[in-house]
Amino acid sequence: VTTPTGTTQPSRQASSPIARVRNRRGQGGKLGEEIVTTATAILASSGTPDAVTLRAVARHIGIATTSIYSHFADREAILKAVADRAFTSLTAASLDAGAGLEDPVARLLAGCRAYVDYAVDHPHLYALMFTAGSPGGGPPGSATGGDVELHAGEDPSAAGFNGLARAVAACSAAGVSASTDPFADAVAVWMGLHGYATLRGSMTFPWPDQDLTLKHLVYSLARIREAAQV
Amino acid sequence: VTTPTGTTQPSRQASSPIARVRNRRGQGGKLGEEIVTTATAILASSGTPDAVTLRAVARHIGIATTSIYSHFADREAILKAVADRAFTSLTAASLDAGAGLEDPVARLLAGCRAYVDYAVDHPHLYALMFTAGSPGGGPPGSATGGDVELHAGEDPSAAGFNGLARAVAACSAAGVSASTDPFADAVAVWMGLHGYATLRGSMTFPWPDQDLTLKHLVYSLARIREAAQV
DNA sequence: TGTACATCAGTGAACGCGCGTTCACTGATGTAC
DNA sequence: TGTACATCAGTGAACGCGCGTTCACTGATGTAC
Numbered sequence: 001v002t003t004p005t006g007t008t009q010p011s012r013q014a015s016s017p018i019a020r021v022r023n024r025r026g027q028g029g030k031l032g033e034e035i036v037t038t039a040t041a042i043l044a045s046s047g048t049p050d051a052v053t054l055r056a057v058a059r060h061i062g063i064a065t066t067s068i069y070s071h072f073a074d075r076e077a078i079l080k081a082v083a084d085r086a087f088t089s090l091t092a093a094s095l096d097a098g099a100g101l102e103d104p105v106a107r108l109l110a111g112c113r114a115y116v117d118y119a120v121d122h123p124h125l126y127a128l129m130f131t132a133g134s135p136g137g138g139p140p141g142s143a144t145g146g147d148v149e150l151h152a153g154e155d156p157s158a159a160g161f162n163g164l165a166r167a168v169a170a171c172s173a174a175g176v177s178a179s180t181d182p183f184a185d186a187v188a189v190w191m192g193l194h195g196y197a198t199l200r201g202s203m204t205f206p207w208p209d210q211d212l213t214l215k216h217l218v219y220s221l222a223r224i225r226e227a228a229q230v
Numbered sequence: 231v232t233t234p235t236g237t238t239q240p241s242r243q244a245s246s247p248i249a250r251v252r253n254r255r256g257q258g259g260k261l262g263e264e265i266v267t268t269a270t271a272i273l274a275s276s277g278t279p280d281a282v283t284l285r286a287v288a289r290h291i292g293i294a295t296t297s298i299y300s301h302f303a304d305r306e307a308i309l310k311a312v313a314d315r316a317f318t319s320l321t322a323a324s325l326d327a328g329a330g331l332e333d334p335v336a337r338l339l340a341g342c343r344a345y346v347d348y349a350v351d352h353p354h355l356y357a358l359m360f361t362a363g364s365p366g367g368g369p370p371g372s373a374t375g376g377d378v379e380l381h382a383g384e385d386p387s388a389a390g391f392n393g394l395a396r397a398v399a400a401c402s403a404a405g406v407s408a409s410t411d412p413f414a415d416a417v418a419v420w421m422g423l424h425g426y427a428t429l430r431g432s433m434t435f436p437w438p439d440q441d442l443t444l445k446h447l448v449y450s451l452a453r454i455r456e457a458a459q460v
Numbered sequence: 461t462g463t464a465c466a467t468c469a470g471t472g473a474a475c476g477c478g479c480g481t482t483c484a485c486t487g488a489t490g491t492a493c
Numbered sequence: 494t495g496t497a498c499a500t501c502a503g504t505g506a507a508c509g510c511g512c513g514t515t516c517a518c519t520g521a522t523g524t525a526c
Binding site for chain 3: 022024026054055056069074075
């Protein structure tokens, strides 16, 4: 970039020509948040984690590349932070969607629909979450005999799965699901949703009606009785 | 690499220290095949398409990097060839698995099991196939009203889906499936298989019994009547 | 049967690029005295 | 109330690396005559 006077200035992204104001003392952590947000935006617009380079992130924010090292150990740590944040959003969206509903089938379906909607709306973010090694590799934890839930502390991905497992168990308890193993059936539902979400985004195909497909997946895999289907 | 005489030689991969013999006249195409095979091996062992660089492929084969340009326009063309070949293998494995079986339910299940086995055995190859834009973006084509199959010429991915759709339709025709829309239900089965295949490989999780899960997915989504389940 | 030559299969040096990472550094700001 | 100074937030030049791609080139081989 050359100014009218002929001097050279550092290039800056077109969308934010205003010089960045340095954070006040004690507010240094804010740049860390901004790095994650920017990395997420780059991933969403480029479609590949490869585009999330230290230099690209720094360029977008308008900082020196080296400033990132105060906040993240390396490039991978940024991507991990992006995936972690996304997992939290996805889980929140899924849990919130069914929160207010009385009918267990409606609650299950609403959560599943929100899950799929999130994945379809943020395909590259969703793909990152399930890339090996991302958020600790997804929901770990162990389900002990007869228990419906995982116990993995605060892991948002485990929380998300637990919400699903509980929703299936609630249907079973209410007699509207024929499930005798809500944990196993929740896993099957999850697989169906994951397949739906990832396939729909990745290929051109004469997909059947979206909502009918979603209902077929959820009702069949959660063994919802016909009479109880919404 | 330095010889005892102190001269320098081009480095060569440890696993094939024998100098490559130049193909005979007219056999130049063989190197193209070797490039695809090597790229597939690099992908499988590294786990990421990023590792499939022109230089890495050339290094493994023991050729000059520039020799690749006689066979492929660029790096992306190599990956596309890898994905195409893998799609053909996957389709063949799925179709062959059920070929000899009389019972339509057994045939459907065998094909689905082979599909999932292939995906689990070659997770990175499978992931590449479904990366946006790979094999033309997967099975395109159009299903016209009431028809069970896609019509996309020789596309191996379309052939694979058609095999699945035909298997579901056969179950329906034999009265062992309650499906009234074999195309839509085949799509649901495909989603379930895809979710199963990709989730299982990507995360640590207390997965329920594999075969029970697979059967639940296939039977439920293809609406196989209980009495006919194998 | 011999030979000139076009073709084919592949080479090797060189290029510019964007990258991650290192290092020594700067200048504003809050705080202790 | 004033001021010295430690700390914090961020800088900027430089490095070496592996990459894709270009270009002019080589030497063996089959074929036309």
